[in-house]
Amino acid sequence: MRILVVEDMPDIAKAIAQRFEKIGHAVDCEPNGRTASEVLRVQDYDLVILDMMLPGADGFEILKGLRGRKDKTPVLVLTARSAVDDRVDVLDLGADDYLTKPFDFRELEARARALLRRSIGMSDNALRFGDLVIDRAGRTASVADTPLDLTRRELIVLEILAARPKRFISKEELVEQLFNFDQEPSANAVEQYVTRLRRKLTDTSIEIRTMRGLGYQLAIK
Numbered sequence: 001m002r003i004l005v006v007e008d009m010p011d012i013a014k015a016i017a018q019r020f021e022k023i024g025h026a027v028d029c030e031p032n033g034r035t036a037s038e039v040l041r042v043q044d045y046d047l048v049i050l051d052m053m054l055p056g057a058d059g060f061e062i063l064k065g066l067r068g069r070k071d072k073t074p075v076l077v078l079t080a081r082s083a084v085d086d087r088v089d090v091l092d093l094g095a096d097d098y099l100t101k102p103f104d105f106r107e108l109e110a111r112a113r114a115l116l117r118r119s120i121g122m123s124d125n126a127l128r129f130g131d132l133v134i135d136r137a138g139r140t141a142s143v144a145d146t147p148l149d150l151t152r153r154e155l156i157v158l159e160i161l162a163a164r165p166k167r168f169i170s171k172e173e174l175v176e177q178l179f180n181f182d183q184e185p186s187a188n189a190v191e192q193y194v195t196r197l198r199r200k201l202t203d204t205s206i207e208i209r210t211m212r213g214l215g216y217q218l219a220i221k
Contacts, residue, residue, distance in 0.1 A: 001046035002026045002177050006036040008054050019105050023139050024156040026180040033057030048075045067094035074115040120163050129162045130220040131205045143204040157193045161218040170215035
């Protein structure tokens, strides 16, 4: 999905971004709190990973702004403060979870998955639609227990469609989910991913439908 990392330590921000990009997520990084607040007013994200000690505006101010305008985007706070009162404060402000620095990247990924699951009403890491099963932790997909050989981007497209099976997802929405600010967004690339997915789903019970003007929808044949 699309993730915003608000962290002023370049090495930490880069490591987090690389970790999530490796499994197919689009990640934007912003080191300045005030700029991050402005970005959050115009760009939707599936998850915000937020450091609390930032230049421009601290994480508390960003969190207050988000929740003050009723923005329910999941927020995972990173903090060097280990006191119970500090953790209680960020949770009471509206943070969904927190990690104390230094942290293990495996735990960061697991907590991020849990927040993403919660945001779409899932109870585990398996996303199911008909015979299709997507393992969001293992980054694999299968139909009727037969594995699908998918690229990272193909899996992300299938995951987005499977998470919203009754909706048509526009090409523009897919572009926003697949590409960050530093990448050249490409509607043609989205079309290619969908074409390849359709070919790989040909002999299965799952298909991708297109409605002109609306976008793509995952359906059962």
